[in-house]
Amino acid sequence: MASADLKDELTCSICLNLYSDPVTLKCGHNFCRECIESVLDTQKGSEAYSCPECRAKFQECPVLQRNTTLCKGSPNIVEHFISQEEHEEVFCTYCIHTPVVASKTCLTCEASLCDLHLTVHSKSPEHVVIQPTKSFKNRCSHLKKPLMYYCTDDAECLCISCCLSEEHRGHKISSQIEAFKQEKKQLKIIEGRLIQEREEINEQIQRLQDQIMHIREKAAGIVERVGVHIGDIKKKLDSLGRHVLNEISKQQEQMSLSISNVVQQLESKEDNLSRKLATIEELCRMTDPLLYLQADKDDFTDMMGDNDPNLKEIEIDDLAEDLIFKNLNSVMVNIMSDLQEGYYVQKASGIVLDLNTAANDVHISDDLKTASWSKINQSRPEIESKRFEDSNVLSTNAFSKGRVYLDIEVSKEGAWRVGMAYQSISRKGQYSFIGNNSKSWGLRSCENQYSIRHDQKEIPLACRPSCYKVRIYLDYAAGLLSFYELGDSMMRHLYTYNATFTEPLYPVIAVWDNAWARVLN
Known part of the structure; x- marks a missing residue:
């Protein structure tokens, strides 16, 4: 058991064999030099190198330190372990009471024999007897001969006699060592x-999680x-409601x-009339003509012989309901107009290109x-700090x-960039192109591939151009x-920048x- 544990400690986790020229990474794990160099070669070009055992990350290719502990001495620890394994005593299978060192091993019986048991063992040619060994895995199951070759066609380990048999005639046969190297080479390619x-996949997962x-x-x-x-709408409507209600209350009052x-x-006139009616009723009850004629009738003199009471109809103005609702609707329209600029998306209109900024190509x-690329120099006059040196034009x-x-319609051929930029963008040199500076953001199409670019950082997009109209929002x-x-039937989102804009775009x-x-x- 201790021997098995030691063997595990001395086994490379990549090739699963005992260490050959063992080296150590910074994380402390050991590997065969050839094995770890192959793994690190496959990681070139990635963001970081990693240990195959614990996945520890290294920004640069790690320096391989020779493991002096495993290599020191002559023979070293690994070689000493192999030597001990090879010279480990094998005991007779049949001497169960007292261990007796075996002198031979029969591959047919898969048993080890001491001199005594060997004398009574079958001498038949089918029984192949070799030097004592504990391992029977490296022997041919048919002929009990050492497995030294490999049939690539049948993926089978063979002894020399099986290689010459009819069953494997014409097959690709190589030595175990050569087959081992080739398979390991292919396996490392697959691993890479x-x-x-x-x-x-991890990058895509991270990108989707970021999204x-x-x-x-x-x-x-x-x-x-x-x-x-x-x-804001509620506040303005509440203010409008209070104003209208106050106006209604004021008109009502x-x-x-x-x-x-x-x-x-x-009511005053009615009281006067009631008093006169009472006087009239009193006069009407008089029976003495003298008293009646001598009574005071001055209040009724003007009314004698007049059948028309001459009462005028009093007209009172009603509440101005139409005016109230007219003012209400007018104020609501103004509220929505104020909100529209900050809430609704508007299509830009009247966009024209600024000829004074257009490069001469x-x-x-x-x-x-x-804007079209031109082989002929347009020979426009130089305008200081306005005209681009190459390829660009502002609106x-x-x-x-x-x-x-x-919306912008673009060509199928050539390469183009569209986007937004500050007026203060550079006009000359490589930093004047869209996305090559911190003052512009652009979508790029080149060789049937989309990418977005800002501040010299370019991110390729997974999707390829499928139509020739793009929208900037x-x-x-x-x-x-x-x-x-912008396709014929649908709009596909490509990318969104998040920024704090400090100048007009x-x-x-x-x-x-x-x-x-x-x-x-």
Whole structure:
């Protein structure tokens, strides 16, 4: 058992054999020099190197330190273990009471024999007798001869006699060592591919997890902004409601006061009439003509012979309901107009290219909508700090608020970039191209492959161009700049930048190698 444990400690985890020229990584794990060098070779070009045992990461290819403990001495620990294994005593299988050293081993019986038991052992040719050994795995099951060869066609280990048999005639036969090396070589290639594939999967997983976080953050931002907008609407509607209710209450109070004054006048007039009626009733009850004629009738003199009471109809103004609702609707329209600029997405219109910024290898169409790469120098006059040295052209329009989008038709041939840039972008040198600086953000198409670029950092996109229209969407306040591909039946999202914009953004186009791009309004 102790021997087995020691063997495990001296076994390389890559080739599963005893160490050959053992070396140690920084993490403390040991490997055959040839094995670990092959693994590290497959990791070249990746972001980091890793230990096959514990997956410890190394930014640079680790220096392989020779394991002096395993290698020291002559023979060293590994060689000494092999030597001990080879010279370990083998005991007779049949001497069960007292161990007796075996003198021979029969491969047919798979038993070891001392001199005594060997004398009574079968002398038949079928029984192959060799020097004492504990291992029967490296012998042919048919002829009991050492397995020294390998049939690639049948994936089978063979002895020399089996190699010459009819069963394996014409097959590809090689030595075990050669087959072992070839298979190990292929296995290492496969291992490298699997490691690379695993790393790509991990990168995709990380990218998708980052996208999930981005979507969560974006959703939270949208929820917050929607809450702010709804809160603004509520505040303005509450203020409008209070104003309208106050106006209604004011009109009601004014109309009620006016009507109350008329009622008071009518009540006073009614009291006067009631007093006169009482006097008339008293006069009508008189029977003495003298007293009646001498009575005071001055209050009724004007009314004698007049059949028309001459009462005028009093007209009172009603509440101005139509005016109230007209003002209400007008204020609500103003509220929605104020919110529209900050909430609704508008299509950019009137976008034209600025001829004063166009490089002399870019032809601009008469309607200032299309930029095309040109072999012929356009020989435009130099305008200080305005004209690009190569390939680029800005638009005359800038955006510093709200949400807008614009569509651009692009060519199938050549290479192009479209995006947004600050007016302060460099005009000369390699840092003037879209995405080669911190002042521009762009979508690039080259050799049928999309990528996005900003501040000299380029990220290839997994999807390939499937149509020739792209959309640029800008939410300036939220710091979002998105690129989409516009198909006939659907729109495909390509990438979204998150940034804090500090200057107005101008649409920008760059074209090379017969490419062109046209702004669609």
